Amino acid sequence: MTIGIAGANLPALRSHNDAVVLDLMRTSSAIDEGGFSRVEIAARTGLTPQAVSKILGRLREEGVVEEAGRGASTGGKPRTLMRLVRGARYAVGVHIDRDELTVLLADLADPPGMPTVARTVAFNLGAHPEAALARVIEEARATMLGVEGLVLGVGVACPGPLDHKAGVLHRVTHHAEWDGFPLRDVLAQRLGLPVVLDKDTNAAVLAVLGDVRSANCAYLHLGTGLGAGLVLDGTLYRGSRSGAGEFGHQVVQLDGPVCACGSRGCLEALCLAALGARDVVGAAHLLGIGAANLLRLLDIDRVVLGGRAVLAEPERYVREVGAVLSERLQDPARDTVPVTLVPGGARAVADGAAELVLAPATRTSLPGRVGSSPPTA
Amino acid sequence: MTIGIAGANLPALRSHNDAVVLDLMRTSSAIDEGGFSRVEIAARTGLTPQAVSKILGRLREEGVVEEAGRGASTGGKPRTLMRLVRGARYAVGVHIDRDELTVLLADLADPPGMPTVARTVAFNLGAHPEAALARVIEEARATMLGVEGLVLGVGVACPGPLDHKAGVLHRVTHHAEWDGFPLRDVLAQRLGLPVVLDKDTNAAVLAVLGDVRSANCAYLHLGTGLGAGLVLDGTLYRGSRSGAGEFGHQVVQLDGPVCACGSRGCLEALCLAALGARDVVGAAHLLGIGAANLLRLLDIDRVVLGGRAVLAEPERYVREVGAVLSERLQDPARDTVPVTLVPGGARAVADGAAELVLAPATRTSLPGRVGSSPPTA
DNA sequence: TGAACTTTGGCAACAGTGTTGCTTAAGTAT
DNA sequence: ATACTTAAGCAACACTGTTGCCAAAGTTCA
Numbered sequence A, B: 001m002t003i004g005i006a007g008a009n010l011p012a013l014r015s016h017n018d019a020v021v022l023d024l025m026r027t028s029s030a031i032d033e034g035g036f037s038r039v040e041i042a043a044r045t046g047l048t049p050q051a052v053s054k055i056l057g058r059l060r061e062e063g064v065v066e067e068a069g070r071g072a073s074t075g076g077k078p079r080t081l082m083r084l085v086r087g088a089r090y091a092v093g094v095h096i097d098r099d100e101l102t103v104l105l106a107d108l109a110d111p112p113g114m115p116t117v118a119r120t121v122a123f124n125l126g127a128h129p130e131a132a133l134a135r136v137i138e139e140a141r142a143t144m145l146g147v148e149g150l151v152l153g154v155g156v157a158c159p160g161p162l163d164h165k166a167g168v169l170h171r172v173t174h175h176a177e178w179d180g181f182p183l184r185d186v187l188a189q190r191l192g193l194p195v196v197l198d199k200d201t202n203a204a205v206l207a208v209l210g211d212v213r214s215a216n217c218a219y220l221h222l223g224t225g226l227g228a229g230l231v232l233d234g235t236l237y238r239g240s241r242s243g244a245g246e247f248g249h250q251v252v253q254l255d256g257p258v259c260a261c262g263s264r265g266c267l268e269a270l271c272l273a274a275l276g277a278r279d280v281v282g283a284a285h286l287l288g289i290g291a292a293n294l295l296r297l298l299d300i301d302r303v304v305l306g307g308r309a310v311l312a313e314p315e316r317y318v319r320e321v322g323a324v325l326s327e328r329l330q331d332p333a334r335d336t337v338p339v340t341l342v343p344g345g346a347r348a349v350a351d352g353a354a355e356l357v358l359a360p361a362t363r364t365s366l367p368g369r370v371g372s373s374p375p376t377a
Numbered sequence C: 001t002g003a004a005c006t007t008t009g010g011c012a013a014c015a016g017t018g019t020t021g022c023t024t025a026a027g028t029a030t
Numbered sequence D: 001a002t003a004c005t006t007a008a009g010c011a012a013c014a015c016t017g018t019t020g021c022c023a024a025a026g027t028t029c030a
Helices: A010-027 A038-045 A049-061 A129-144 A183-191 A200-211 A267-276 A280-298 A308-312 A314-328 A345-362 B010-027 B038-045 B049-061 B129-144 B183-191 B200-211 B267-276 B280-298 B308-312 B314-328 B345-363
Strands: A065-070 A080-084 A090-096 A100-107 A118-122 A151-158 A195-199 A217-222 A226-232 A235-237 A302-306 A339-341 B065-070 B080-084 B090-096 B100-107 B118-122 B151-158 B195-199 B217-222 B226-232 B235-237 B302-306 B339-341
Touching: A010 A038, A010 A049, A010 A080, A010 A345, A010 B010, A038 A049, A049 A065, A090 A129, A090 A200, A090 A345, A100 A129, A100 A345, A118 A129, A129 A151, A129 A183, A151 A183, A151 A200, A151 A345, A183 A195, A195 A200, A195 A345, A200 A217, A200 A226, A200 A235, A200 A302, A200 A345, A217 A280, A217 A308, A226 A267, A226 A280, A267 A280, A280 A302, A280 A314, A280 B280, A302 A308, A302 A314, A308 A314, A308 A345, A314 A339, B010 B038, B010 B049, B010 B080, B010 B345, B038 B049, B049 B065, B090 B129, B090 B200, B090 B345, B100 B129, B100 B345, B118 B129, B129 B151, B129 B183, B151 B183, B151 B200, B151 B345, B183 B195, B195 B200, B195 B345, B200 B217, B200 B226, B200 B235, B200 B302, B200 B345, B217 B280, B217 B308, B226 B267, B226 B280, B267 B280, B280 B302, B280 B314, B302 B308, B302 B314, B308 B314, B308 B345, B314 B339
Parallel strands: A090 A151, A151 A195, A217 A302, A302 A339, B090 B151, B151 B195, B217 B302, B302 B339
Antiparallel strands: A065 A080, A090 A100, A100 A118, A217 A226, A226 A235, B065 B080, B090 B100, B100 B118, B217 B226, B226 B235
16 A cells, blocks of 8 residues: 555656656647757756657657658757657547536547547436436547557546546536446446546646646636636645635625625625626636635636636636636735636536546556556556 | 656665665564564565565665664564664754744654654744744754764745745745755755755644544644645655645635635734634634535545644534534545644644655655556456 | 575666767858 | 768667565464
């Protein structure tokens, strides 16, 4: 049993460095057009050029990277450029929503959130688990058609609450059989692939993170509810019981109306009430106040908005939230925190679901902990 | 320039594993009374027993660990126990407050927060920097007397705001010369030792973390102001500009009184108003509501209270905050979040300041967790 | 009492990592 | 042409944790 911080060995060191190089190539833009040179990779990772050569040699043998011509000379021999091979490795992203199912295939060679074929079909999460499950598996299999052997895993994003570590759903719907349903392991077994399960807001913030690298970033989702996905110190933050991100149930009005959660004056309740009165500006203003609270507490450097309510009138929300933040957080030393829309709109969650698989593979994690592996790997 | 996640090499691997073992021995309690066996360390770190032998051999040569007898047999040869050597390495913890200066010497062999000689003297942070600085140096030198060569570094905790990365103070006091003062580098040069600078609340939460290992922990400080120190995923969270922890300026009453920060109805303003009216229960209740907001957002598993106001009536605060949390966060799946007092009381910040030095030394730092499976088919 | 078993932990050989020193390749500058 | 500069690979290397083996030091049981 490994408790606390784990020791590392040579294979771990190698995987880590491989992942560091892959991550750089996938999420950063190269200086030279068309690819990364060994010299550039070395400078940006702290690895020696020779080490980079060896790592790229390994990755080339695996078919993940390839040569991509030469760069301009900087006074001597021009650099040999390398790039990720398209079609070498994939991940499947699945967004299970209450009334929709979106499935897409993401190429490891593409930067996160790259346009791909995404298929959205009607869906009923309230249905019997077995029927819904069959639907998910059918769509996932169809998406993987022809590249089955190259798929690293399947990322699944659902409305919460759920348990990321155990891969189990909690009260997603009123259907009793869904409560405690081991969705991750069941899917892993039936698909024969590693599966990662997470909340939709967490997936969305990963999609954002791929778009713009930011160490501390919050995704605020205003739809049927109000939730958040948090990236802190460059990593998705889930909290002790996968429960982080309950942004909507912060009290902002001590004597406000009683909320279903038991508190009074929850931000979500006030926001939804404003929306019910078609007061978009009011809702956006409230969202801004909640965002200000969050920024004060966590010193975030980027806020991203999404969710059906936001996407219905995106400019208004961005403007109003930005206004509240710059009014309330004026600090000469502190740059204004940019407020943007979630890239890819409604598809962001499925993009991020694929990132649940790709980001650990190119960043860091423990062997076999990337999700639940199917029996006999 | 190393951007993003850094690559690692063999020396990094070694110091990581050394640190993993030191951290375990310093912060965990051993199964066998009196020390840690190689077998136990191996099991808890994931390292092989032979690797642990080599690591302990290195640490023994450096004089940091020593043999400590044998444990009971578990059916065969009894285990040889090892322990940290007292008096081998130290760190100095400095707590600079507005009217007090506390300095102590922490032994690497002691668990964090262990009673040590701590010296508290009157101090005036509002004075001229040079005079204050001389006072700090004088006290630090006196504390290190006789063990100078064994001190790993000096941790300095101040009231915020400040810049941890740059080691620079910001507006700690009205004295203009303090603003932007490079306290860390000046102290490092004059003392000839590495210096780490951080906010007092951050130091306090480190002291807590040493006492009880908790992955996600919040320290709430109610004194002249209201702030928080956050440990998230086992690491001190500072935010993008060392600004995280502004817990007091969350809006909890949209139409509340205007606060100096520009918002209305800040928790801090309401709390201090309650205290001004000698309404301790009211202040504690408000603190509880703020804590509930924080727990909802971050899914923390431990709340620790401190600060002069809390320490004046500790039981009341613990009881009232605990009551609010269990009332508002009742969730059958979620255990009750324990609310406790900061260990060591007023000395906690100085203890934590020493931890600013010791924790990185024993918890370094292969970037992120290591060992992912690279995308091999 | 003694033989068999179990567990610990060191030694030696090993596999595999990134590093270093040097050589070769392929440009630019003079 | 010639000299210089930069890139990238090869070979030897230093050092990591791993593996196989064995001695030491207990317990268990006939």
